[in-house]
Amino acid sequence: xxxxxxxxxxxxxxxxxxxxxxxxxxxxxxxxxxxxxxxxxxxxxxxxxxxxxxxxxxxxxxxxxxxxxxxxxxxxxxxxxxxxxxxxxxxxxxxxxxxxxxxxxxxxxxxxxxxxxxxxxxxxxxxxxxxxxxxxxxxxxxxxxxxxxxxxxxxxxxxxxxxxxxxxxxxxxxxxxxxxxxxxxxxxxxxxxxxxxxxxxxxxxxxxxxxxxxxxxxxxxxxxxxxxxxxxxxxxxxxxxxxxxxxxxxxxxxxxxxxxxxxxxxxxxxxxxxxxxxxxxxxxxxxxxxxxxxxxxxxxxxxxxxxxxxxxxxxxxxxxxxxxxxxxxxxxxxxxxxxxxxxxxxxxxxxxxxxxxxxxxxxxxxxxxxxxxxxxxxxxxxxxxxxxxxxxxxxxxxxxxxxxxxxxxxxxxxxxxxxxxxxxxxxxxxxxxxxxxxxxxxxxxxxxxxxxxxxxxxxxxxxxxxxxxxxxxxxxxxxxxxxxxxxxxxxxxxxxxxxxxxxxxxxxxxxxxxxxxxxxxxxxxxxxxxxxxxxxxxxxxxxxxxxxxxxxxxxxxxxxxxxxxxxxxxxxxxxxxxxxxxxxxxxxxxxxxxxxxxxxxxxxxxxxxxxxxxxxxxxxxxxxxxxxxxxxxx
RNA sequence: GCUCAAGUAGCUCAGUCGGUAGAGCACAUCCUUGGUAAGGAUGAGGUCACCGGUUCAAAUCCGGUCUUGAGCUCCA
Numbered sequence: 001x002x003x004x005x006x007x008x009x010x011x012x013x014x015x016x017x018x019x020x021x022x023x024x025x026x027x028x029x030x031x032x033x034x035x036x037x038x039x040x041x042x043x044x045x046x047x048x049x050x051x052x053x054x055x056x057x058x059x060x061x062x063x064x065x066x067x068x069x070x071x072x073x074x075x076x077x078x079x080x081x082x083x084x085x086x087x088x089x090x091x092x093x094x095x096x097x098x099x100x101x102x103x104x105x106x107x108x109x110x111x112x113x114x115x116x117x118x119x120x121x122x123x124x125x126x127x128x129x130x131x132x133x134x135x136x137x138x139x140x141x142x143x144x145x146x147x148x149x150x151x152x153x154x155x156x157x158x159x160x161x162x163x164x165x166x167x168x169x170x171x172x173x174x175x176x177x178x179x180x181x182x183x184x185x186x187x188x189x190x191x192x193x194x195x196x197x198x199x200x201x202x203x204x205x206x207x208x209x210x211x212x213x214x215x216x217x218x219x220x221x222x223x224x225x226x227x228x229x230x231x232x233x234x235x236x237x238x239x240x241x242x243x244x245x246x247x248x249x250x251x252x253x254x255x256x257x258x259x260x261x262x263x264x265x266x267x268x269x270x271x272x273x274x275x276x277x278x279x280x281x282x283x284x285x286x287x288x289x290x291x292x293x294x295x296x297x298x299x300x301x302x303x304x305x306x307x308x309x310x311x312x313x314x315x316x317x318x319x320x321x322x323x324x325x326x327x328x329x330x331x332x333x334x335x336x337x338x339x340x341x342x343x344x345x346x347x348x349x350x351x352x353x354x355x356x357x358x359x360x361x362x363x364x365x366x367x368x369x370x371x372x373x374x375x376x377x378x379x380x381x382x383x384x385x386x387x388x389x390x391x392x393x394x395x396x397x398x399x400x401x402x403x404x405x406x407x408x409x410x411x412x413x414x415x416x417x418x419x420x421x422x423x424x425x426x427x428x429x430x431x432x433x434x435x436x437x438x439x440x441x442x443x444x445x446x447x448x449x450x451x452x453x454x455x456x457x458x459x460x461x462x463x464x465x466x467x468x469x470x471x472x473x474x475x476x477x478x479x480x481x482x483x484x485x486x487x488x489x490x491x492x493x494x495x496x497x498x499x500x501x502x503x504x505x506x507x508x509x510x511x512x513x514x515x516x517x518x519x520x521x522x523x524x525x526x527x528x529x530x531x532x533x534x535x536x537x538x539x540x541x542x543x544x545x546x547x548x549x550x551x552x553x554x555x556x557x558x559x560x561x562x563x564x565x566x567x568x569x570x571x572x573x574x575x576x577x578x579x580x581x582x583x584x585x586x587x588x589x590x591x592x593x594x595x596x597x598x599x600x601x602x603x604x605x606x607x608x609x610x611x612x613x614x615x616x617x618x619x620x621x622x623x624x625x626x627x628x629x630x631x632x633x634x
Numbered sequence: 635g636c637u638c639a640a641g642u643a644g645c646u647c648a649g650u651c652g653g654u655a656g657a658g659c660a661c662a663u664c665c666u667u668g669g670u671a672a673g674g675a676u677g678a679g680g681u682c683a684c685c686g687g688u689u690c691a692a693a694u695c696c697g698g699u700c701u702u703g704a705g706c707u708c709c710a
Contacts, residue, residue: 104705112638202705203637210707214637217705245703249645258641258683258701317709363710368635369701371708383710481710519710550667577667585671599669609669617670 006057018053021046022188025060035062035224037187038071045071047137047185063224073098075135075187076125076196076222077105082178083124084218087117093180094156094206094215102221106204108156109216113201118218122198132191133176137184145170145181156206157181195229196222244525245374247533251590254375263372263379265521273541273570275520278527279360282384282409282517289405291358291386296338298362302328307494308337313463317365335361336488336513339387340495348499353509354390354398360520361385375525376480382520388512389497395439395510399485400446406470406483406516413527414536419471419479420452423460430464431489439487439510440466464490472526480526482518487511534614537593537633544571544630545587549580549599556603560596560623567627588613594630 005013005024013024021039025032025048039046040059045067052058061068077096084091084107096105107113113121140148142161149157160181164170173182175190187193198220206212223229240246248254253271260266267275283293302321305311310318314333321328332338339357348355362382371377390398410418422443425436443466447454454468461467465487471479488511491497498506517523527535537543544564548557557573564571574583580597587595595611602608602620609620610629618629 114638200704201638204706205636208706210636214706216637219705256702262701365709368708370635370637370706372702377709381710385710484710515710517710522710547670549669552667579666579668579673580670581668582672583670588671595670597670601669611670 003053004055005052006055008059015052018051020048021050021052021058021060022048024052024058028060032060032062035064036060037062037068037192038185040067045185047135048188049137050185070098071185072187072192072224073103073222075190076193076220077103078135078173078175078178078180078182078186079125079128079190079193079196080121080198080218080220081105081107081180082128082176083121085178086124087120092154092156095160099219102199102219104204104217104219106206106215106217108206108213112203112216113218118198118201121218122196125193125196128176129190129193129196131176132189134189135186136174137171137186138174139169139171142170145172148172148179149181152179192224193222194224195226196220197229197233242529242532243374244376244528247528248375251533253528256374256378261379262369263367263377265375265378265380270541271524274535274539275524277539278413278517278520278524281412282360285405285409286356286358286386289356289401290354291356294339294342294357294359296335296342296359296361297332298364299329299331300337302330304337304341305330308334308340308491309494310334310337317367319364319366331364332361333363333365335359335363335383335385336387336491337495339385340491340497340511343387343389343497344495348389348509350391350499350501350507353499354388354394356386356388358384358386375521378521381522383515384517384520384523385513385515388514389492389499389509390512391499391501391507392438392510395512396442396445398512399442400449402485402512402514403446403450403452403468406485406514409516410470410472410482413523413539414531415472417473419473420447420454421457421460421469421471422447422454423457423462423467423469425461425466426459426463428463429461430493435487435489435510436466439489443468443485443487462486462488464488472530480518480522482523482526483514483516484518485512485514488513533591534593535591537630540591540593541570542572542590542592543569544594544596545583545590545592546571546573546596546598547580547583547587548573548575549597551575551577552600553598553603557598560598560608563623564627567631569630584611593633596626 002014002016005015007013013027021041022033022036025036036048038061039048039050040061041050041052041056061071063069063072074097077098081093081096085093088109092108094106094108096103145161146158149161161170171182171184172179173184173186198218201216201218203214204217206215221232223232248271251270252268253274254268255266256262256264257266286293299322302311310333318333319331321330339359342357343355360382362380364380367377367379372379388398407418424440429436447468467484467486469481470483471481473479492508492511497509497511499509501507546557546561548554554575561571561573574587576583584595591613593613595613597609597611607620607622608626610618610626612618
């Protein structure tokens with residue numbers, strides 16, 4: 001009997017008898033066999049040693065594929081657990097998966113792992129890798145597995161075992177003296193793990209539930225070569241330089257002070273200027289797209305929050321009530337009740353719809369102290385909020401316009417990559433099934449029509465409606481939600497919203513709640529990280545710094561400044577009696593886009609010398625040429 | 635909120651064994667007036683996060699509080 005093995009490039013190989021995946025890889029090329037980590041046989045990830053005994057499709061995974069990386073890191077996690085068990089035999093192992101960037105393993109141990117501990121573990125892992133221990137798969141019965149792990153006193157493994165479905169095969173993987181319960185597959189031997197770095201240790205709850213015991217987690221990463229590891233560590237260093245908290249301090253954009261309170265942002269003049277520019281652009285874009293701007297108060301009576309339901313379902317995120325002439329008031333965690341009250345302040349004909357009410361509305365939410373993070377997670381923030389109230393037959397058109405509008409706005413700030421998520425109806429939800437269906441379909445249809453890739457988060461919608469979220473990545477690849485487009489079947493009911501239809505009857509409108517930037521704070525942070533502090537010219541708080549070479553050119557510099565200010569450019573003069581090199585260095589460190597150097601030569605001829613941040617000297621030119629050069633970039 | 639780590643001048647950080655603080659940058663004044671990433675001198679600047687304890691003596695040791703960081707969890 002012979003069998004055919006089809007490869008991803010479309011070629012086929014014939015074998016007279018059953019053969020291991022590794023053998024096939026070796027036949028293709030010894031280099032592939034060396035780099036091979038796992039085999040995907042008819043779509044199923046398997047060990048390289050797996051024997052193929054019938055016609056199959058085979059993909060050999062190396063570190064170049066996502067699947068290969070995942071498996072490699074997972075195997076490294078096992079190796080780390082082995083090292084930890086050797087160093088501290090009393091520690092119990094729990095779980096250790098691969099993550100987007102590397103792996104972690106959670107251990108039950110009293111003390112936290114210190115940096116010295118991590119060092120020791122890393123050393124031991126290197127020794128274990130040098131021993132080139134093969135990873136063996138073994139399948140066994142549930143009873144055998146339970147008995148074995150009980151003998152090893154690995155109670156967490158027994159808990160995991162008890163939750164594995166009856167019909168699933170139970171397997172363990174062994175390398176050297178270490179056995180772990182694992183579905184696999186794994187790399188063939190520890191020698192493949194060449195470069196390991198344990199990055200940090202921290203606490204993590206068993207099963208992510210804060211009612212459970214706090215375990216000690218170690219994060220790490222590994223690569224087939226030291227070069228790749230070095231590159232990765234380099235990337236982390238570069239990312240740290242782009243951290244918005246660091247840039248915020250270096251460029252004097254904002255601060256958060258103990259005295260003012262955690263999660264409350266102070267915007268310094270430079271940061272405030274950037275924010276102002278973002279907001280001005282935002283308002284203009286909204287006015288041009290059929291929105292009406294509104295303003296609403298920061299506090300509202302308890303009645304309002306009872307009507308909206310926030311006191312019921314959102315109370316733990318709201319600050320406690322304040323007493324105003326024996327009436328209870330709450331500071332707002334959301335803007336919706338106000339916008340809906342504005343809508344309800346008058347009667348509406350179907351002819352007026354859609355009504356689009358927009359506000360840069362500052363809200364305050366109680367966030368647990370541990371989650372606060374720079375500008376990304378704060379307690380007081382400004383949502384670029386809007387509520388679209390429309391008739392059922394306007395829904396699809398509105399959704400489509402919204403998606404285009406949102407992406408256009410994000411793109412105009414320089415963003416190019418987005419992750420789009422569609423979240424559907426959760427278990428507990430309000431509203432009619434037909435409404436959910438209609439809303440979800442219009443979200444999906446719009447995404448498809450616009451040819452956008454998106455992932456579906458089944459059951460991930462809010463209880464009041466389905467939604468689309470658009471996320472942007474920060475410097476180290478963490479995704480942060482910016483845009484959110486949410487249907488709301490709850491509030492129109494609660495506020496008894498109406499419009500009068502063509503039939504002269506009152507109808508319930510649809511309501512879409514949306515934020516494009518998400519919050520100004522978070523958006524500002526991602527913007528800063530995305531550009532590494534080198535903001536596009538139109539957003540730079542100071543667009544040009546004029547640098548006179550000696551004090552003798554101060555007057556000329558001031559003249560130039562007023563001419564540039566008249567042209568609408570944000571321009572300053574560095575009038576300190578310092579050398580030109582010093583002033584340039586200073587302006588470069590402040591990431592000011594344009595520097596204008598004027599010495600005796602320029603003053604005499606009425607010219608100027610331009611220098612562009614990140615590019616260097618652009619040479620001397622007359623005023624009109626320089627202005628054209630700058631305006632071209634705006 | 636929980637686990638671990640940290641908090642010293644505006645910023646970045648030293649500070650040994652407990653003996654009431656130091657550098658560089660930034661800032662101010664003076665000298666220097668210079669051509670594309672740091673010229674020189676002098677000076678000012680600190681309740682060592684806060685509160686309490688141990689001690690003859692606390693930045694240092696202990697306890698508590700606040701804040702920050704990495705995670706868990708949660709979300710714009």
